[in-house]
Amino acid sequence: MKALDIEIHPxxxxxxxxxxxxxxxxxxxxxxxxLESFIPADGLLLxxxxxxxxxxxxxxxxxxxxxxxxxxALVMTWGPGQATALHxxxxxxxxEGVVEGEMEVTRFDLVDESERGLCxxxxxxxxxxxxxxxxxxxxxxxxxxxxxxxxxxxxxxxxVYGGEMNHCSVFLPEPGGLHRRQLKQLSYDx
Numbered sequence: 001m002k003a004l005d006i007e008i009h010p011x012x013x014x015x016x017x018x019x020x021x022x023x024x025x026x027x028x029x030x031x032x033x034x035l036e037s038f039i040p041a042d043g044l045l046l047x048x049x050x051x052x053x054x055x056x057x058x059x060x061x062x063x064x065x066x067x068x069x070x071x072x073a074l075v076m077t078w079g080p081g082q083a084t085a086l087h088x089x090x091x092x093x094x095x096e097g098v099v100e101g102e103m104e105v106t107r108f109d110l111v112d113e114s115e116r117g118l119c120x121x122x123x124x125x126x127x128x129x130x131x132x133x134x135x136x137x138x139x140x141x142x143x144x145x146x147x148x149x150x151x152x153x154x155x156x157x158x159x160v161y162g163g164e165m166n167h168c169s170v171f172l173p174e175p176g177g178l179h180r181r182q183l184k185q186l187s188y189d190x
Contacts, residue, residue, distance in 0.1 A: 035097035083147035101155030
């Protein structure tokens with residue numbers, strides 16, 4: 001699937017310059033700074049195709065794929081109250097910026113995993129992010145839950161990944177405060 005042909009070339013060039021820096025810590029800091037300076041506090045105007053929601057899940061739509069540098073950018077569309085499961089980023093760095101609305105980010109540390117795939121996490125805090133704010137995740141510190149906590153309006157977020165994130169691990173709640181690791185295949189919405 002190709003990214004939509006949209007006129008946001010200044011942002012794409014900023015992302016390309018950041019990825020060329022090579023070091024994940026430096027890349028993610030630069031992209032975080034770029035998103036926070038590029039996305040205004042009242043949101044970034046995107047084509048209507050990015051605003052469509054689904055009743056059963058948030059949407060993942062390809063914004064840009066860089067054939068030379070290997071990174072991707074996605075817009076995620078969140079209906080009121082929609083959230084991810086607790087998940088990782090499959091070993092790929094990521095920077096997430098809120099484009100419109102407000103998101104809640106709950107971070108976790110993985111403290112133990114059994115041979116049977118049962119995991120114990122410790123919550124490391126919640127952050128409320130509004131349009132124009134961004135945060136970075138670098139494995140192994142990439143476990144979190146994203147949620148649109150607004151019951152009345154959609155939220156849009158822009159995610160820049162250090163590769164093609166076509167799968168991740170989700171962690172499903174089990175008795176005793178544990179979570180079971182499960183592989184989840186990811187795809188793009190039309």
